[in-house]
Amino acid sequence: MQLNPSEISELIKDRIKNFEGTAEARTEGTVVSLMDGIARIHGLADVMSGEMIEFPGNTFGMALNLERDSVGVVILGSYKHISEGDTAKCTGRILEVPVGEQLLGRVVNSLGEVIDGKGAIESSQFMPIERIAPGVIERQSVDQPMQTGLKAIDAMVPVGRGQRELIIGDRQTGKSAVAIDAIINQKGTGIKCIYVAIGQKASTIANVVRKLEEHDALAHTIVVAASASDSAALQYIAPYSGCTMGEYFRDKGEDALIVYDDLTKQAWAYRQVSLLLRRPPGREAYPGDVFYLHSRLLERASRINEACVEKYSNGAVKGKTGSLTALPIIETQGGDVSAFVPTNVISITDGQIFLESDLFNAGIRPAINAGLSVSRVGGAAQTKIIKKLGGGVRLALAQYRELAAFSQFASDLDEATRKQLERGQRVTELMKQKQYAPLNVAEMGVVLYAANEGYLDDVEVNKIVAFEDALLAHVKSNNADLLESINASGDYNPEIAGKIGAAIADFKTNGVY
Amino acid sequence: MSDFETIARPYAKAIFELASEEGSLHAWLDRLTIAATISDDSGMQTMLDMPSVLPSEHVELFLSVYAGINDAEKASTDFKNFIGLLAENGRLSALSAIATGYEILKQEADGQVDVQVTSAQALTQQQKDEIAKSLEKKLGKEVSITSEVDERLIAGAIIRAGDLVIDGSVLARLGKLSTALNK
Numbered sequence: 001m002q003l004n005p006s007e008i009s010e011l012i013k014d015r016i017k018n019f020e021g022t023a024e025a026r027t028e029g030t031v032v033s034l035m036d037g038i039a040r041i042h043g044l045a046d047v048m049s050g051e052m053i054e055f056p057g058n059t060f061g062m063a064l065n066l067e068r069d070s071v072g073v074v075i076l077g078s079y080k081h082i083s084e085g086d087t088a089k090c091t092g093r094i095l096e097v098p099v100g101e102q103l104l105g106r107v108v109n110s111l112g113e114v115i116d117g118k119g120a121i122e123s124s125q126f127m128p129i130e131r132i133a134p135g136v137i138e139r140q141s142v143d144q145p146m147q148t149g150l151k152a153i154d155a156m157v158p159v160g161r162g163q164r165e166l167i168i169g170d171r172q173t174g175k176s177a178v179a180i181d182a183i184i185n186q187k188g189t190g191i192k193c194i195y196v197a198i199g200q201k202a203s204t205i206a207n208v209v210r211k212l213e214e215h216d217a218l219a220h221t222i223v224v225a226a227s228a229s230d231s232a233a234l235q236y237i238a239p240y241s242g243c244t245m246g247e248y249f250r251d252k253g254e255d256a257l258i259v260y261d262d263l264t265k266q267a268w269a270y271r272q273v274s275l276l277l278r279r280p281p282g283r284e285a286y287p288g289d290v291f292y293l294h295s296r297l298l299e300r301a302s303r304i305n306e307a308c309v310e311k312y313s314n315g316a317v318k319g320k321t322g323s324l325t326a327l328p329i330i331e332t333q334g335g336d337v338s339a340f341v342p343t344n345v346i347s348i349t350d351g352q353i354f355l356e357s358d359l360f361n362a363g364i365r366p367a368i369n370a371g372l373s374v375s376r377v378g379g380a381a382q383t384k385i386i387k388k389l390g391g392g393v394r395l396a397l398a399q400y401r402e403l404a405a406f407s408q409f410a411s412d413l414d415e416a417t418r419k420q421l422e423r424g425q426r427v428t429e430l431m432k433q434k435q436y437a438p439l440n441v442a443e444m445g446v447v448l449y450a451a452n453e454g455y456l457d458d459v460e461v462n463k464i465v466a467f468e469d470a471l472l473a474h475v476k477s478n479n480a481d482l483l484e485s486i487n488a489s490g491d492y493n494p495e496i497a498g499k500i501g502a503a504i505a506d507f508k509t510n511g512v513y
Numbered sequence: 514m515s516d517f518e519t520i521a522r523p524y525a526k527a528i529f530e531l532a533s534e535e536g537s538l539h540a541w542l543d544r545l546t547i548a549a550t551i552s553d554d555s556g557m558q559t560m561l562d563m564p565s566v567l568p569s570e571h572v573e574l575f576l577s578v579y580a581g582i583n584d585a586e587k588a589s590t591d592f593k594n595f596i597g598l599l600a601e602n603g604r605l606s607a608l609s610a611i612a613t614g615y616e617i618l619k620q621e622a623d624g625q626v627d628v629q630v631t632s633a634q635a636l637t638q639q640q641k642d643e644i645a646k647s648l649e650k651k652l653g654k655e656v657s658i659t660s661e662v663d664e665r666l667i668a669g670a671i672i673r674a675g676d677l678v679i680d681g682s683v684l685a686r687l688g689k690l691s692t693a694l695n696k
Contacts, residue, residue: 016694023669025679026680045675058695
């Protein structure tokens with residue numbers, strides 16, 4: 001027999017001391033039937049919708065269906081030890097999870113219980129998983145950038161703090177990779193991250209955690225994991241739990257970023273739960289409230305104003321705004337974005353990043369389709385320098401796409417067309433970026449400046465990536481102060497432009513690539 | 514169990530309304546209790562499930578058994594009609610649920626509530642009175658207590674009033690302590 005770490009006599013003494021064993025009045029019911037993780041309970045006359053129900057063996061469930069003679073409860077976790085005739089008790093509490101800084105760097109399940117084996121967390125604060133999103137009065141417009149560190153996204157589909165930007169694409173197009181790069185890029189910015197993994201393989205989640213750890217990004221990240229082997233109920237509530245943990249930071253005047261990877265699987269889990277609860281199926285067998293499922297979740301991502309932060313923090317935090325930025329991920333089947341869940345989430349979010357397998361296979365990674373990807377609010381939040389220089393990239397790519405199709409039929413092209421085509425090829429090449437290598441604002445500014453001002457025109461297309469690497473290395477070692485000042489202010493004016501130009505010219509004469 | 518409850522609800526309500534109009538609430542409670550006992554009988558259940566027996570024969574048989582038990586009262590026309598209606602709708606097996614539903618409605622109307630007290634040791638009359646008094650305060654209803662003894666509770670008592678359970682037993686506390694330590 002081996003002792004558990006929790007079996008130290010000091011700890012046991014403590015627990016016995018703090019144990020409150022008073023008599024309590026609770027409403028009880030009886031389990032009438034139990035199948036597939038759904039219990040029907042007779043009794044529980046004054047149960048609330050969404051209330052936690054206690055079963056024998058420290059198991060909890062959530063009341064979802066309140067009917068005339070019975071209550072439908074989804075059991076959160078294992079239900080093998082519960083049987084017909086068992087008693088179920090009301091707890092009087094809506095389902096809640098622990099929140100706070102101590103969760104950072106940890107992997108938790110949908111109920112906020114630690115599952116990374118690094119010991120228990122002392123959580124003093126709990127918040128309900130379902131909360132009402134901030135109202136109109138409490139909000140503020142999105143005007144600060146949330147840098148993802150990916151050139152293609154920050155230049156063409158910028159994301160602001162408090163925005164909801166959908167990442168959509170087929171399987172194996174690098175959706176998670178984009179989100180994880182964004183998390184890694186928040187290192188040192190003070191933005192807390194929450195990565196919610198829904199219905200993924202446990203090995204995939206372990207890989208993500210390891211990668212975050214390798215890039216020093218786990219310290220500012222909470223991973224909420226509901227793997228494929230967890231019950232559908234846990235997969236269904238995982239995004240709400242993660243959102244609550246993120247809202248804690250938002251409400252105390254900080255910025256947070258949450259990634260839902262992915263909401264398609266959450267919708268599947270919810271469909272399963274709903275059908276087992278015998279709710280009528282609708283389109284694609286989803287229940288009628290699948291739109292509300294995602295809209296109420298994504299509406300909680302927001303930027304709130306100073307007055308609201310002050311109210312939420314009981315006056316402890318003054319003069320600060322808070323934000324929760326959401327990057328939901330949706331997996332499409334064969335590029336079909338007109339399926340039920342993708343259209344819903346596209347309409348809810350403030351823009352989308354389209355990833356395509358054709359581009360991915362052609363070696364353009366991140367495989368962002370620049371034509372279909374949009375950001376409806378991010379433009380107002382862009383850093384000045386990226387806004388000025390990034391506009392040219394979008395234009396060059398748009399012109400290139402138009403010409404590329406039709407130039408295949410033309411035998412000889414005029415000078416202007418040929419130039420545009422070549423510029424387009426180079427910009428496309430330049431938008432490629434390695435995984436786990438986010439760029440800061442200044443580095444991005446230098447690269448975009450080079451493309452805009454024609455410094456790439458005499459570089460061979462297949463040398464662009466090497467050119468970019470060498471250019472950045474050169475500027476970093478010779479013009480570190482310039483980069484620093486751009487990163488600090490984000491400004492763009494003729495003086496800065498002149499300095500960047502000089503640095504690039506210096507590289508072109510002295511550097512090798 | 515709960516299936517019959519749904520079926521029984523409109524019947525129970527109808528009888529309750531009929532009885533309160535006639536002012537025969539108590540008589541109907543007796544009738545229904547006896548009828549429920551009859552329909553719960555396993556021999557009667559088998560007979561009711563038999564497809565070869567016609568509903569009219571059900572009624573006849575049922576009423577003759579009823580008359581055998583309750584010979585003090587000749588079955589009223591309303592009661593006969595009620596049994597006939599149940600037989601026609603094939604709901605004679607729901608009788609015990611109807612009786613329960615009726616009893617609950619009657620208790621609600623009377624402002625009464627049945628309370629079960631399970632305790633480790635037998636309660637004295639004084640203790641019962643005290644429990645009844647404080648429960649009446651809490652529930653705002655007249656309380657009638659039935660008590661039983663269960664030594665497994667070790668000490669303390671469990672009070673049940675409908676869905677509400679007040680558990681002050683040592684057994685429950687030990688159970689909670691064990692969950693707290695196993696966390």
